[in-house]
Amino acid sequence: MNIAQLLDTTAEWLTGGNSRQGVVISSRMRLARNVGGASFPTWAKKPEREKVYESIMPALLKLPEFQNPLLAEPMDKLTVLEKQILVEQHLISREHAAKAGGSGVAVSHDRSYSIMVNEEDHLRMQAFAPGLQLREVWSMLDAVDSGLESYLQFAFSPRYGYLTACPTNVGTGMRASAMLHVPALVLNEQINQIVQAVGKLGLAVRGLYGEGTEAMGNLFQVSNQQTLGESESEIIERLQKVIQQIAEHEQNARAVLLEKRPRYVADQVGRAHGALTSCYSISSKEALNLLSILRLGSDLDMLPRASRQVIDELMIVTQPGHLQSRCDQKLNADERDGMRADLIRDKLATINKPDTRQVLRIDTRPQDS
Amino acid sequence: MNIAQLLDTTAEWLTGGNSRQGVVISSRMRLARNVGGASFPTWAKKPEREKVYESIMPALLKLPEFQNPLLAEPMDKLTVLEKQILVEQHLISREHAAKAGGSGVAVSHDRSYSIMVNEEDHLRMQAFAPGLQLREVWSMLDAVDSGLESYLQFAFSPRYGYLTACPTNVGTGMRASAMLHVPALVLNEQINQIVQAVGKLGLAVRGLYGEGTEAMGNLFQVSNQQTLGESESEIIERLQKVIQQIAEHEQNARAVLLEKRPRYVADQVGRAHGALTSCYSISSKEALNLLSILRLGSDLDMLPRASRQVIDELMIVTQPGHLQSRCDQKLNADERDGMRADLIRDKLATINKPDTRQVLRIDTRPQDS
Numbered sequence: 001m002n003i004a005q006l007l008d009t010t011a012e013w014l015t016g017g018n019s020r021q022g023v024v025i026s027s028r029m030r031l032a033r034n035v036g037g038a039s040f041p042t043w044a045k046k047p048e049r050e051k052v053y054e055s056i057m058p059a060l061l062k063l064p065e066f067q068n069p070l071l072a073e074p075m076d077k078l079t080v081l082e083k084q085i086l087v088e089q090h091l092i093s094r095e096h097a098a099k100a101g102g103s104g105v106a107v108s109h110d111r112s113y114s115i116m117v118n119e120e121d122h123l124r125m126q127a128f129a130p131g132l133q134l135r136e137v138w139s140m141l142d143a144v145d146s147g148l149e150s151y152l153q154f155a156f157s158p159r160y161g162y163l164t165a166c167p168t169n170v171g172t173g174m175r176a177s178a179m180l181h182v183p184a185l186v187l188n189e190q191i192n193q194i195v196q197a198v199g200k201l202g203l204a205v206r207g208l209y210g211e212g213t214e215a216m217g218n219l220f221q222v223s224n225q226q227t228l229g230e231s232e233s234e235i236i237e238r239l240q241k242v243i244q245q246i247a248e249h250e251q252n253a254r255a256v257l258l259e260k261r262p263r264y265v266a267d268q269v270g271r272a273h274g275a276l277t278s279c280y281s282i283s284s285k286e287a288l289n290l291l292s293i294l295r296l297g298s299d300l301d302m303l304p305r306a307s308r309q310v311i312d313e314l315m316i317v318t319q320p321g322h323l324q325s326r327c328d329q330k331l332n333a334d335e336r337d338g339m340r341a342d343l344i345r346d347k348l349a350t351i352n353k354p355d356t357r358q359v360l361r362i363d364t365r366p367q368d369s
Numbered sequence: 370m371n372i373a374q375l376l377d378t379t380a381e382w383l384t385g386g387n388s389r390q391g392v393v394i395s396s397r398m399r400l401a402r403n404v405g406g407a408s409f410p411t412w413a414k415k416p417e418r419e420k421v422y423e424s425i426m427p428a429l430l431k432l433p434e435f436q437n438p439l440l441a442e443p444m445d446k447l448t449v450l451e452k453q454i455l456v457e458q459h460l461i462s463r464e465h466a467a468k469a470g471g472s473g474v475a476v477s478h479d480r481s482y483s484i485m486v487n488e489e490d491h492l493r494m495q496a497f498a499p500g501l502q503l504r505e506v507w508s509m510l511d512a513v514d515s516g517l518e519s520y521l522q523f524a525f526s527p528r529y530g531y532l533t534a535c536p537t538n539v540g541t542g543m544r545a546s547a548m549l550h551v552p553a554l555v556l557n558e559q560i561n562q563i564v565q566a567v568g569k570l571g572l573a574v575r576g577l578y579g580e581g582t583e584a585m586g587n588l589f590q591v592s593n594q595q596t597l598g599e600s601e602s603e604i605i606e607r608l609q610k611v612i613q614q615i616a617e618h619e620q621n622a623r624a625v626l627l628e629k630r631p632r633y634v635a636d637q638v639g640r641a642h643g644a645l646t647s648c649y650s651i652s653s654k655e656a657l658n659l660l661s662i663l664r665l666g667s668d669l670d671m672l673p674r675a676s677r678q679v680i681d682e683l684m685i686v687t688q689p690g691h692l693q694s695r696c697d698q699k700l701n702a703d704e705r706d707g708m709r710a711d712l713i714r715d716k717l718a719t720i721n722k723p724d725t726r727q728v729l730r731i732d733t734r735p736q737d738s
Contacts, residue, residue, distance in 0.1 A: 263707050266649040267650045271643075274648070275643050278639035278640050280729075281632055356649065360649075
């Protein structure tokens with residue numbers, strides 16, 4: 001694999017592209033499928049897993065979506081660093097990064113598809129798009145699913161639907177999700193209320209890297225919980241509606257912050273810029289949290305429009321694996337924190353202090369004489 | 370009293386003047402004296418306290434040191450704000466600020482003397498000087514003490530020495546102290562060790578405003594504990610030696626930080642500058658702590674020489690009372706925090722980011738071609 005290909009360009013969906021004010025960064029669809037007659041990966045011995053891999057990968061590479069793929073390799077051909085970068089770009093799960101021979105991954109040329117082979121299921125297929133595009137990612141992935149069905153026989157029960165290793169995925173095998181950036185809901189301390197309300201609707205709110213991970217950088221994944229008893233389109237419609245509502249809550253929270261606590265907004269955004277442009281050592285968590293607040297400042301027009309792309313890219317490239325890939329020698333945590341700070345200062349050097357005049361309602365019109 | 374006089378100029382000893390690298394900011398001498406035949410202030414009724422006040426104040430104003438005094442008033446003539454400013458400038462104790470009629474304060478023209486009348490004792494006389502000048506403040510205060518003795522009869526026992534309200538002051542009635550700025554000892558986590566060692570030598574280490582107050586801004590007061598069984602000059606010699614040693618430890622700690630953790634130093638000083646120049650709301654405690662680190666940066670030549678005076682003045686004028694005095698309306702804590710941030714940003718606007726090249730050993734010489 002050519003690691004440079006993963007690093008040189010940044011997939012549009014990773015950073016939210018041009019989505020309106022950037023609350024919904026990206027949409028993701030995932031389908032779990034298993035090949036009929038073969039044991040699930042966690043039960044299968046290595047030769048059986050390898051056989052499944054050998055049946056899936058060639059089929060995948062026949063599909064139009066996987067022509068000239070960025071990556072199509074067994075896991076044991078990837079270095080630890082390459083796996084880490086795939087995790088940081090949300091292309092594979094943390095669990096899959098721990099896999100070796102008998103498992104594999106294929107990433108399409110434009111990184112809008114990523115397929116894990118022999119993760120928890122034989123196939124974990126994913127499609128990504130920037131902003132809120134759940135229907136689109138569904139139709140993208142449906143095409144790949146149908147394409148593969150001409151080559152593979154999926155384990156399917158007329159009564160339950162698609163069979164999966166974990167019962168929570170049986171039925172549609174589908175998990176639709178969106179990544180949301182909701183700094184104002186966090187600053188306003190409304191986020192816990194939202195998480196609880198969303199939970200009652202049968203949807204899940206998770207941290208940056210999915211299940212069981214911490215929320216960092218005010219980034220949350222919202223996804224469906226159920227896969228049984230509802231059709232794909234019903235699930236998508238419901239999720240779409242809830243995500244739109246959360247995005248509206250975030251917009252309202254921003255308006256409330258600006259209206260009620262303008263100085264707090266100026267302080268938070270100002271200090272985030274101050275720390276990021278002055279630090280000489282910074283952890284990935286602190287960097288992500290501060291970049292999140294700076295991104296809010298950009299959304300609120302306190303920073304020049306061009307800043308947004310710089311901030312979005314920094315949110316990706318300051319992660320440990322991405323940072324390590326810039327250096328020939330293995331870095332320890334202290335060295336990474338130093339290098340991260342140097343990189344951030346360098347990239348933000350041209351971005352001036354946030355303009356707080358509008359937020360603080362300081363008149364910027366020329367004075368009458 | 371003209372509050373503007375207290376605010377317009379800053380006494381040299383308050384900010385350390387030009388003392389070498391500014392570890393020892395100031396020296397202070399305090400003598401406790403009581404007028405013979407009158408009850409101690411805490412036991413005396415108001416008329417008796419007033420009688421003592423009426424005997425002391427005119428005597429004081431006859432001394433050459435108290436010609437054209439900055440202030441010579443009974444406490445009930447001072448506003449709450451004026452009292453607070455006197456506390457923040459270390460001219461009176463917090464306890465004395467709570468006093469009303471029957472107590473008073475006199476501050477000499479150049480603010481190098483401050484006399485509290487009817488605090489815990491009838492007289493608490495103080496002399497101040499910048500840097501480490503314990504012998505000098507002693508001889509300054511000795512002159513006032515002798516001068517007053519020609520007008521007043523002090524309570525004195527041939528066996529115990531000067532008698533005081535609290536037995537811990539009996540004897541010399543003297544407390545000599547120095548204010549030290551030891552950020553490197555705090556950053557290196559050596560300060561607790563030093564506090565313990567100094568305690569074993571019969572000396573006390575206290576916070577910014579003396580007994581029972583918190584250490585803020587890496588500022589500590591070191592003083593003698595005992596007043597009995599040692600002469601004034603013995604106490605001073607011993608204290609002087611210990612303070613010099615602490616100052617040397619601080620210099621060593623700075624050298625160790627620069628040698629072993631240069632990036633940490635750059636990060637701390639950089640971030641302090643970043644936060645102070647970018648904040649829109651800041652508490653007095655956070656401001657003092659950050660200004661302390663910026664002062665270290667100035668001592669380490671990471672900031673232009675002119676920055677030192679700005680920083681030192683900000684350490685005084687960002688205190689709540691000083692800040693309130695800049696505004697006609699009574700400010701609440703939130704408003705003060707906002708105004709403090711505005712003041713700091715304004716004063717530091719001309720001071721560029723710390724130059725970290727020397728600390729990080731980045732070659733700044735012109736390259737050979």
